Amino acid sequence: MSLYFNSDHEMFRQTIRRFVEREINPFVEQWEHERCFPGHALFKKLGELGALGVSYPEAYGGAGLDYWYNVVLAEEVGRADCGGVPMAILVHTDMATPALAEFGSDELRQRFLAPAIRGELIAAVAISEPDAGSDVASIRTRAVRDGDEYVINGSKMWITNGTQADFITLLARTSDEAGFKGMSLIIVPTNTPGFHVSKKLEKLGNHSSDTALLAFDDLRVPIANRIGEEGQGFGLQMQQFQKERLIGSVSAVAGMEKIVAMTINYCRERQTFGKALIENQYIHFRLAELLSEIEALRQLNYHCTRLLIAGHDITKEVSMAKLKAGRLVREVADSCLQFHGGMGYVEEYPLARYFRDSRLLSIGGGADEIMLGIIAKYAGMIGKRR
Amino acid sequence: MHAVVCVKQVPEQNSVKITADKQINSDGINPIINLFDEYAIEEALQWAEKNDGQVTVISLGSDDATDSLKKALAMGANEAVLINDPALEHVDSQSAAKVVAAAIKKLDNVNIVFCGKQSTDDETGQFGPALARFLGWPQLTYVFKVHELSETSIVVDRALEDTLETVEASLPVVVTAVKDLNEPRYPSLLKIRKVSKQPIPTWSLGDLGLGGSDVAGNVQVADRVPPPARPSGEMISGNVQTQVSSLVQKLVENQIL
Numbered sequence: 066m067s068l069y070f071n072s073d074h075e076m077f078r079q080t081i082r083r084f085v086e087r088e089i090n091p092f093v094e095q096w097e098h099e100r101c102f103p104g105h106a107l108f109k110k111l112g113e114l115g116a117l118g119v120s121y122p123e124a125y126g127g128a129g130l131d132y133w134y135n136v137v138l139a140e141e142v143g144r145a146d147c148g149g150v151p152m153a154i155l156v157h158t159d160m161a162t163p164a165l166a167e168f169g170s171d172e173l174r175q176r177f178l179a180p181a182i183r184g185e186l187i188a189a190v191a192i193s194e195p196d197a198g199s200d201v202a203s204i205r206t207r208a209v210r211d212g213d214e215y216v217i218n219g220s221k222m223w224i225t226n227g228t229q230a231d232f233i234t235l236l237a238r239t240s241d242e243a244g245f246k247g248m249s250l251i252i253v254p255t256n257t258p259g260f261h262v263s264k265k266l267e268k269l270g271n272h273s274s275d276t277a278l279l280a281f282d283d284l285r286v287p288i289a290n291r292i293g294e295e296g297q298g299f300g301l302q303m304q305q306f307q308k309e310r311l312i313g314s315v316s317a318v319a320g321m322e323k324i325v326a327m328t329i330n331y332c333r334e335r336q337t338f339g340k341a342l343i344e345n346q347y348i349h350f351r352l353a354e355l356l357s358e359i360e361a362l363r364q365l366n367y368h369c370t371r372l373l374i375a376g377h378d379i380t381k382e383v384s385m386a387k388l389k390a391g392r393l394v395r396e397v398a399d400s401c402l403q404f405h406g407g408m409g410y411v412e413e414y415p416l417a418r419y420f421r422d423s424r425l426l427s428i429g430g431g432a433d434e435i436m437l438g439i440i441a442k443y444a445g446m447i448g449k450r451r
Numbered sequence: 452m453h454a455v456v457c458v459k460q461v462p463e464q465n466s467v468k469i470t471a472d473k474q475i476n477s478d479g480i481n482p483i484i485n486l487f488d489e490y491a492i493e494e495a496l497q498w499a500e501k502n503d504g505q506v507t508v509i510s511l512g513s514d515d516a517t518d519s520l521k522k523a524l525a526m527g528a529n530e531a532v533l534i535n536d537p538a539l540e541h542v543d544s545q546s547a548a549k550v551v552a553a554a555i556k557k558l559d560n561v562n563i564v565f566c567g568k569q570s571t572d573d574e575t576g577q578f579g580p581a582l583a584r585f586l587g588w589p590q591l592t593y594v595f596k597v598h599e600l601s602e603t604s605i606v607v608d609r610a611l612e613d614t615l616e617t618v619e620a621s622l623p624v625v626v627t628a629v630k631d632l633n634e635p636r637y638p639s640l641l642k643i644r645k646v647s648k649q650p651i652p653t654w655s656l657g658d659l660g661l662g663g664s665d666v667a668g669n670v671q672v673a674d675r676v677p678p679p680a681r682p683s684g685e686m687i688s689g690n691v692q693t694q695v696s697s698l699v700q701k702l703v704e705n706q707i708l
């Protein structure tokens with residue numbers, strides 16, 4: 066028995082594992098090919114299982130349970146046969162909705178969080194812009210007050226679930242103050258006039274997930290759609306990023322574990338020079354080394370989860386986890402593809418897809434270098450000492 | 452309609468180790484509901500829903516088996532009973548069936564019992580038939596489709612080696628389920644939470660009017676060894692033409708074609 070998961074967590078794990086085996090994996094080829102997965106149909110089913118609001122308040126249809134359930138969800142969807150669908154699900158549950166769930170008004174949560182938990186509405190989070198990704202403080206999308214409405218103009222780039230989302234958690238400037246001041250998080254329904262999907266982006270990997278360039282053209286939403294106070298947006302988003310990074314790292318561990326296990330099996334079966342590949346010390350040592358690093362990262366993730374549940378600031382630890390995850394998936398993908406030889410390079414085996422999909426983790430949700438900057442700052446090497 | 456489903460908790464993989472005293476060591480292996488029992492649970496639930504009936508799940512096992520009972524409750528069963536007694540630790544299939552039969556008699560108005568066709572750990576396949584005998588009920592084994600089920604009768608298809616048999620029987624009856632009888636549901640988080648605190652009564656042999664001598668059993672496992680390793684396959688080399696003709700030749704030689 067695990068130190069962290071009780072039998073209810075494990076039962077939920079079985080539920081999600083079966084869901085992935087039945088409702089996701091058989092369709093991955095098709096969805097990757099179509100460059101999109103059927104979000105509304107899939108999220109409805111996940112909503113019925115209670116998977117989209119595991120730790121959200123019961124008042125909005127959540128289960129009100131501990132964050133370990135989010136970890137279980139991320140681990141099990143992270144074992145799916147592609148990176149795109151897990152990413153789309155986890156963007157909805159742990160990246161686009163945490164700020165709404167924690168700081169949104171009751172009315173805003175009834176209108177958007179409750180149907181998101183039921184799987185009726187798909188959520189996206191829009192921070193990055195064509196000219197501002199890593200440097201969040203330099204975003205230019207503006208929301209200008211006009212009576213009891215905001216008028217929004219600007220564009221957002223690389224938005225996951227962007228073509229399918231029903232609402233977007235948008236970070237926009239609500240005052241002329243420079244830098245990280247004067248930003249707010251605003252819920253924008255995508256059926257509002259002035260909302261445009263300018264372009265669906267073609268990507269290296271994560272093909273089953275839709276990623277879009279969005280435009281906001283004199284789009285009007287009520288002031289009441291703002292999450293928290295005006296000007297608090299940057300801080301709220303920085304908080305929301307911590308869960309995004311943790312959950313990204315957690316699901317990466319599950320995916321890596323699966324890929325290494327698959328590679329061990331392959332190397333047991335595959336004979337070269339009269340013996341199984343796995344018998345080459347070079348190969349089993351390398352795989353043993355990767356397993357050790359994966360385990361170390363898993364424990365760091367669990368440590369972050371414990372800190373988070375205990376109410377601590379996890380910025381430093383989770384930045385380390387996200388950095389490590391982004392780098393380790395690249396190593397795992399590279400080595401495991403290598404040990405599959407020519408089979409690693411063709412689409413008959415899952416390695417080629419994993420190689421493409423995993424590359425994102427060092428960029429999305431904060432690039433490796435941004436994580437390094439945060440860690441250096443928290444360690445007192447640069448900037449103000451914390 | 453009151454259906455009982457007999458549920459056994461087993462280790463997830465078959466890769467268990469055998470201990471020095473010939474017992475099965477499943478340490479560190481995830482315990483799950485026996486594969487076939489899941490189909491039995493699902494079938495009972497579906498018919499109970501149609502007939503406005505109720506489902507009770509029974510497991511004979513250690514306290515750990517409550518996990519499997521909880522899961523069955525989360526799938527939708529109404530009640531669960533654990534039968535646990537120190538005298539049952541190494542019970543054989545025959546005696547297990549005797550004890551469960553006593554439990555079913557203790558329950559009210561049971562008119563159908565669903566079991567899996569066998570368990571994936573011991574694989575004796577005796578439990579369902581033995582249970583039917585102790586209850587004095589007819590048995591429908593290897594059921595792969597239930598066409599009709601009412602308060603009084605049942606119509607099923609049985610999957611035999613090379614025949615499909617449609618059988619009608621009157622209730623009460625014992626049914627044993629094969630794989631793919633249905634698609635077992637996975638419990639929602641809401642249900643998992645709801646049953647989390649549901650108490651599961653534990654019955655001892657004494658509660659069933661039985662004693663240690665009733666379950667003495669007369670089958671002992673004398674030895675357990677892993678099966679001999681399968682010989683590794685033969686790789687056929689050469690270009691595609693030679694590979695294919697060589698493969699066809701081997702298939703003909705071995706009378707497969």
Ligand SMILES: Cc1cc2nc3c(=O)[nH]c(=O)nc-3n(C[C@H](O)[C@H](O)[C@H](O)COP(=O)(O)OP(=O)(O)OC[C@H]3O[C@@H](n4cnc5c(N)ncnc54)[C@H](O)[C@@H]3O)c2cc1C
Pocket residue numbers: 156189190191192193195196197198199200222223224225226268271276425428429430431432433434435438
């Ligand atoms: C598939 C995909 C999905 C995405 N989904 C979303 C989404 O749903 N919502 C959203 O808001 N965004 C999303 N993004 C955007 C993502 O968060 C950004 O791409 C990321 O933050 C990096 O920003 P950028 O692309 O502008 O890179 P830049 O900021 O231009 O940085 C480019 C590179 O420069 C380096 N670098 C940057 N800053 C520094 C520094 N200070 N010191 C040293 N090196 C540095 C890093 O190597 C970095 O990768 C997604 C991106 C992709 C590819």
Ligand SMILES: Cc1cc2nc3c(=O)[nH]c(=O)nc-3n(C[C@H](O)[C@H](O)[C@H](O)COP(=O)(O)OP(=O)(O)OC[C@H]3O[C@@H](n4cnc5c(N)ncnc54)[C@H](O)[C@@H]3O)c2cc1C
Pocket residue numbers: 335337338342345347348403404405406407408410411
């Ligand atoms: C796109 C593509 C084009 C190709 N084109 C051609 C072509 O035109 N003609 C042709 O004949 N072939 C071609 N190939 C096949 C290619 O040459 C083989 O894939 C390559 O030689 C590796 O062999 P393998 O795939 O059987 O890998 P394996 O021999 O099974 O080896 C798998 C992996 O195990 C490791 N390994 C193997 N042996 C050892 C060892 N002794 N010690 C330690 N590690 C070991 C390596 O990491 C290797 O990558 C092509 C392959 C691809 C992907």
